Amino acid sequence: MFATRFQQFGYRHIAKPIFFRCDPEKVHDVINIVGKILGRYTITRKATEILFAYKHPSLQSTILGMKFSNPVGLSAGFDKNGELTDLMPSVGFGFEEIGSITGESCEGNQKPRLWRLPKSKALIVYYGLKNDGCEAIAKRLKQKTFSIPIGTSIAKTNSPKTVPADAAIADYKKAFQAFATIGDYFTINISCPNAFGGEPFADPERLEQLLSELDTVATTKPIFLKFAADISTSEIDTLVQVADHHRVHGFILTNLTKNRNNPQIHQQELDHVGKGGISGKPVADLSNTLISHLYKTVGKRYVLIGVGGIFSAQDAYKKIQRGASLVQLITGMIYEGPQLIGQINHDLKELLKKDGYKNIQQAIGTYKE
Numbered sequence: 583m584f585a586t587r588f589q590q591f592g593y594r595h596i597a598k599p600i601f602f603r604c605d606p607e608k609v610h611d612v613i614n615i616v617g618k619i620l621g622r623y624t625i626t627r628k629a630t631e632i633l634f635a636y637k638h639p640s641l642q643s644t645i646l647g648m649k650f651s652n653p654v655g656l657s658a659g660f661d662k663n664g665e666l667t668d669l670m671p672s673v674g675f676g677f678e679e680i681g682s683i684t685g686e687s688c689e690g691n692q693k694p695r696l697w698r699l700p701k702s703k704a705l706i707v708y709y710g711l712k713n714d715g716c717e718a719i720a721k722r723l724k725q726k727t728f729s730i731p732i733g734t735s736i737a738k739t740n741s742p743k744t745v746p747a748d749a750a751i752a753d754y755k756k757a758f759q760a761f762a763t764i765g766d767y768f769t770i771n772i773s774c775p776n777a778f779g780g781e782p783f784a785d786p787e788r789l790e791q792l793l794s795e796l797d798t799v800a801t802t803k804p805i806f807l808k809f810a811a812d813i814s815t816s817e818i819d820t821l822v823q824v825a826d827h828h829r830v831h832g833f834i835l836t837n838l839t840k841n842r843n844n845p846q847i848h849q850q851e852l853d854h855v856g857k858g859g860i861s862g863k864p865v866a867d868l869s870n871t872l873i874s875h876l877y878k879t880v881g882k883r884y885v886l887i888g889v890g891g892i893f894s895a896q897d898a899y900k901k902i903q904r905g906a907s908l909v910q911l912i913t914g915m916i917y918e919g920p921q922l923i924g925q926i927n928h929d930l931k932e933l934l935k936k937d938g939y940k941n942i943q944q945a946i947g948t949y950k951e
């Protein structure tokens with residue numbers, strides 16, 4: 583892990599100070615371009631893998647028929663158009679979620695729409711589901727083979743046209759159909775805080791309608807629902823009861839938080855930002871609480887994926903011990919650098935060993951309150 587410490591030093595003291603002086607969305611765009619180029623050639627993929635990836639048998643698992651070399655995934659929103667699927671395995675991710683992808687292409691909300699809150703270790707996100715649309719992205723990915731499980735996050739197009747429930751459901755269905763045979767699992771994103779019409783499918787009746795319609799599309803892929811961070815345990819129970827009657831295999835906990843009074847947020851950092859949801863550390867406890875709750879109530883029937891504020895192996899392990907079979911992140915990587923993924927996997931292996939577990943499965947749900 584000497585190499586990782588060296589990369590961590592390089593990121594903290596060279597790359598990050600440069601990145602953090604530039605507009606966050608521009609940096610994201612440049613990273614995507616570089617990532618696409620590095621993913622194109624065997625030699626650059628191999629070099630990235632040697633520099634970043636960490637592998638160990640104790641981190642492997644098979645979940646819903648998918649084989650994961652490690653439990654750490656890239657969360658939805660970083661690779662919106664599925665352009666980094668060649669490179670992400672070399673960075674060390676065990677899986678990746680592309681999107682969110684919508685029925686129609688969408689420019690997203692007006693810029694600026696991404697801000698950093700460094701003291702709070704958070705981002706304000708107001709992208710508004712910018713993506714190339716399901717047809718263009720599906721066309722690009724159709725012939726591809728993936729070396730890690732790829733999830734497709736589906737949402738409804740951010741437009742006044744999808745505010746009526748019927749139009750919204752048709753939009754989700756269009757994207758769902760386009761990806762029925764591409765990738766390994768689906769996520770139905772019902773918790774984007776930044777789009778026209780809010781989050782209508784967090785309402786049980788509407789969710790029932792949406793899931794009934796998606797049930798009519800033939801697919802063998804597992805399906806996850808992604809919940810908001812600010813939902814109460816009783817609200818989540820009601821939504822899970824809806825999911826019980828449909829083709830849903832698991833839940834992703836959670837999306838961004840909207841609560842600006844979150845104790846993790848340094849309030850003075852909010853003076854110069856616009857509207858949007860908050861990622862990173864402010865999401866961590868919210869997500870952990872919901873993971874614990876769902877693991878206790880429905881953990882035997884559903885697979886849980888934990889996301890929100892993972893900056894270290896300890897953060898990931900907390901989610902696993904509370905009941906998550908897999909974890910995802912974005913913000914931690916932006917603050918700590920791409921070597922964080924290998925570091926988390928290395929340190930997770932050590933945590934498993936310290937606690938006497940032979941593999942990651944043995945640690946799931948072991949947290950005692």
Ligand SMILES: Cc1cc2nc3c(=O)[nH]c(=O)nc-3n(C[C@H](O)[C@H](O)[C@H](O)COP(=O)(O)O)c2cc1C
Pocket residue numbers: 657658659660681682696705707709711735771774808836837838860861862863865889890891892910911912913914
């Ligand atoms: C820049 C950015 C864009 C995001 N876009 C999406 C999205 O399109 N769909 C989605 O389900 N979640 C999206 N999210 C939420 C993340 O997937 C994740 O749930 C949240 O950021 C918490 O994880 P983190 O603290 O590791 O970033 C986005 C997050 C960020 C930071």
